[in-house]
Amino acid sequence: MAVVGYARVSSTGQDLATQIEKLKAAGATKIFEEKQSGTDKGRPKLRECLNYLRDEGDTLLVTKLDRLARSAAHLHEIVEGLNAKGVGFKVLDDQSLDTTSRTGKLVFGILASIAEFETALRKERQMEGIAKAKAEGRTLGGRPVTLDHDLIRSLKAEGRSVRQIAKEAGCSPSAVQKVLSN
Template identity: 70%
Template sequence: MIVGYARVSSIGQDHAAQLDRLAAAGAEKIFSEKQSGLDRERAALEECLRFVREGDVLLVTKLDRLARSAAHLHQIVETLDGKNVGFRVLDDPSLDTTTRTGKLVFGILASIAEFETALRKERQLEGIAKAKAEGRSGGRPAKLTGETKAEILRRSASGESVRKIAEAVGFSKSAVQKVVTEGAGG
């Protein structure tokens, strides 16, 4: 059985053309959704991957409709391989795991994905080391507490400049200015 998967990134987009092309290519069952490819949780994709059975072929119109990166693509194709399910891309005939050449292309993509992941991790560790050397720590920015807002308003009322208040409380000038403006009623 040929199983299709179609996706568009936003509610305003239409995937009718993808659905038509998948059906014309022989897809008997098509899963579709309107959701960003960056979302890790895509319900229709997960349902599609659970649905496919040995001997089936998963078909998409374009590669970017399915995967976020080479690593993500490799992960999906590995899942399909484990179930003895083929994979094809209509717009790129070389991406077809039902052929020897297609399997070779995916082997190359898997190597690229592994390399891409290693580079990303290396850059991330370098960035963390640099931030630590500069005295910065990761995580979300601190939130202004009621106590901090009260201190900002007190300092402002005593005539201290926004810049000096920002330095003293450890928040940006714009955050301090916002508290001062809101505290002044407007």
């Protein structure tokens, strides 16, 4: 049964010493240290730490929740992976977040439900925004149209070839054909 700590600061100017001291005082025998922004998805030491924790009864310690996860959903993903391996999770500065106890599991379950609810709300708002944009006739995604459709049509009416129109309009022949086919 290993007690493993994870310490992270956002920039190279910050110091890990306080976190490491707290983790050691709480019984961490191995500590993974990282100087990287929490929003960075490629945190190699976090990945290494999570892979190291593999035995039932192991525990991951962090000093504060924001040292580990980018969001509630990210936290839920991490702790779900730990639970699947039988690994506990504790936040030293928040005693209620301790999946090695019944109360801690309850608190975490509530947090997970809130994260799921937030995700559903974001998706709902996104879908409303898309529906509103469609109703207003705005196109969604892609590059804004920069072709002058009227110019292309008038050049075609003058009898110019697709290649000549493309050269004058500053676009590809396939773009000209697309405008003319609509």
